[in-house]
Amino acid sequence: MLTIWGRLNSHNVKKVVWLAEELALPYQRHDVGGAFGMDDAYRAKNPNALVPTIEDGDVVLWESNAILRYLAARYGNDALWPADPVQRALADRWMDWQFGYAEAQRPAFVGLVRQSSEQRDADAIERATVACGRMMAMLDTALATQPWLSGEAFGLGDVPMGVYAHTFFALGLMRQPLPHVADWYERLKARPGYAANVMIPLT
Known part of the structure; x- marks a missing residue:
């Protein structure tokens, strides 16, 4: 096991x-x-x-x-991470891209979740919110042309940013319309493993 x-x-x-x-x-x-x-x-x-x-x-x-x-x-029997190197790489890039997004989001997450109101750096949170919005707009553009970050079907490329998308929405960081990200997030929420393990209270 x-x-x-x-x-x-x-x-x-x-x-x-x-x-x-x-x-x-x-x-x-x-x-x-x-x-x-x-x-x-x-x-x-x-x-x-x-x-x-x-x-x-x-x-x-x-x-x-x-x-x-x-x-x-x-x-996974190629279901989530295909053997074809092109398909794999196109999804794989979003897994690595997530590390940059995590750095952008961290000041907002720490400030809003793990610090008291007295400890918070409002300017740092605002800068993080702007940075997250800019990066999520890139994600929205990508999702305008395909339903999943992995392509036509859910796959490994959706997992890392799927986790961070929940935090983005739970923290209320969205300042501009992101219809394709919002639709993708709704479809993620319908997946039982996501609902049970990702959509938990932020602590």
């Missing part, structure tokens, strides 16, 4: 748990990181002292998007 180490309020852990459910993989998840801390045994698995980490038989793997690619390649 797949073991996932990491607290579910982590964006990166949400990605992995959601994909495990998309693939119908049995798994056990253990809370690690944040308020749960991490012991020496965990740090031996992941020298970065970050979450998530998975154990799958003899395979121990960290870095969330590497985990997504591994699980999709091993258990």
